[in-house]
Amino acid sequence: MSSPVHPGTDRPRRLDARRNHDQILVIANAAIEQFGAEASLRDIARKAGIGLGTLYRHFPSREALIEALMRERLDTFSKRVRAARSLADPGAALEACILEYLAGVMVYKGIACSFMGAFQDPTSALHAACAAAQEQLDALLRMAQAAGQVRPDVSVKDLLALVNGLAWVFDQGTHAPEQRTILVQVVIAGLRFQRGPSPPAPDRLPGSSHAT
Amino acid sequence: MSSPVHPGTDRPRRLDARRNHDQILVIANAAIEQFGAEASLRDIARKAGIGLGTLYRHFPSREALIEALMRERLDTFSKRVRAARSLADPGAALEACILEYLAGVMVYKGIACSFMGAFQDPTSALHAACAAAQEQLDALLRMAQAAGQVRPDVSVKDLLALVNGLAWVFDQGTHAPEQRTILVQVVIAGLRFQRGPSPPAPDRLPGSSHAT
DNA sequence: ACCTGAACACCGTTCAAGT
DNA sequence: ACCTGAACACCGTTCAAGT
Numbered sequence: 001m002s003s004p005v006h007p008g009t010d011r012p013r014r015l016d017a018r019r020n021h022d023q024i025l026v027i028a029n030a031a032i033e034q035f036g037a038e039a040s041l042r043d044i045a046r047k048a049g050i051g052l053g054t055l056y057r058h059f060p061s062r063e064a065l066i067e068a069l070m071r072e073r074l075d076t077f078s079k080r081v082r083a084a085r086s087l088a089d090p091g092a093a094l095e096a097c098i099l100e101y102l103a104g105v106m107v108y109k110g111i112a113c114s115f116m117g118a119f120q121d122p123t124s125a126l127h128a129a130c131a132a133a134q135e136q137l138d139a140l141l142r143m144a145q146a147a148g149q150v151r152p153d154v155s156v157k158d159l160l161a162l163v164n165g166l167a168w169v170f171d172q173g174t175h176a177p178e179q180r181t182i183l184v185q186v187v188i189a190g191l192r193f194q195r196g197p198s199p200p201a202p203d204r205l206p207g208s209s210h211a212t
Numbered sequence: 213m214s215s216p217v218h219p220g221t222d223r224p225r226r227l228d229a230r231r232n233h234d235q236i237l238v239i240a241n242a243a244i245e246q247f248g249a250e251a252s253l254r255d256i257a258r259k260a261g262i263g264l265g266t267l268y269r270h271f272p273s274r275e276a277l278i279e280a281l282m283r284e285r286l287d288t289f290s291k292r293v294r295a296a297r298s299l300a301d302p303g304a305a306l307e308a309c310i311l312e313y314l315a316g317v318m319v320y321k322g323i324a325c326s327f328m329g330a331f332q333d334p335t336s337a338l339h340a341a342c343a344a345a346q347e348q349l350d351a352l353l354r355m356a357q358a359a360g361q362v363r364p365d366v367s368v369k370d371l372l373a374l375v376n377g378l379a380w381v382f383d384q385g386t387h388a389p390e391q392r393t394i395l396v397q398v399v400i401a402g403l404r405f406q407r408g409p410s411p412p413a414p415d416r417l418p419g420s421s422h423a424t
Numbered sequence: 425a426c427c428t429g430a431a432c433a434c435c436g437t438t439c440a441a442g443t
Numbered sequence: 444a445c446c447t448g449a450a451c452a453c454c455g456t457t458c459a460a461g462t
Contacts, residue, residue, distance in 0.1 A: 053458080
């Protein structure tokens, strides 16, 4: 996949430190890809061939490590949501962004949990990147609501909770990739603006008297 | 709350063993209520005043312990779903069962994850109780689908995944109890049968030209 | 300025030794 | 038939000592 080491993002100045920094990210990327967001930090340090304290020096918390691995992805996501605001159909644009968010959050298992924590906790190393994405999503959501395409009583917080909930479900391994679509469809359908009060429970649909 | 010790469910015959068994459940109930499904087993044994091996003897796995704490609730849930099948409106009955499931799974934090695992893993101590509930829900779901109230392309597996996803979201602490309703409503609305192909994206709803 | 690894306080799980 | 706790192999986090 794409390199987890990105230029110009808090990389140390001294050569040895920079090499350690980068090596940690390469190994952490592999480890978290394999074991999920709860991968052993000790193991990462070991495989990276550095001391455990060195890992903590570069990334003082697990969130800081995940942030370094996800920052670029989150930033481009935010930008793409911003761009999506100028599309003709905000409802369809929002739907596309939801799918994109899901694709992004699924790169590592267990990341949805980290994100949910980051949204709430302003002190989290992941907070800034998540808050930026949330802000853009909020603007797009309101557009879709103003256009009458999304029910007006959901907030971005609700939206992110539902989508992260889906990501968590996918992490559980109950649904193969082809089986996931229906779950996303249900949530998206539920977000859609519903005309009139909840349909008056049709006793039976026309032409469905069903076998005896 | 209600006593976690129930009569006639695999309780040992010898007096000392039975006392230990019951004491473990009392302490485990308190610990899992406080710390969630991942509460320290060592801590539970300590607080129960027994050896760690004794805990393992009575409950060979964390799932076995959770099963003992949840069995009665799960059993009565299954029975209530079964009874709900004879209600006039299967769609409303299913909705009520979903709310009841949510209420049940929320008694301990992190239980949704255990349940998702138990559904998949036939060797889990929790499997039987979960599978029984799933079976009843399946029957009720099919009735609601036959009545045209629920989209026909969702399975019980999908339904349980969505609902456990909601439970997981609630566990994250982003949504206070009053804020949870909207999330449940979105999912339930999404499950409803949708007439015609997805509404052709109304350019604007009648009477919503909105403040320039 | 940066690296190292021992030290501390925890885990879950197993199992030989007891009563 | 049942209980016990040491033993093992892990954690995350901190910090004195090094270069």
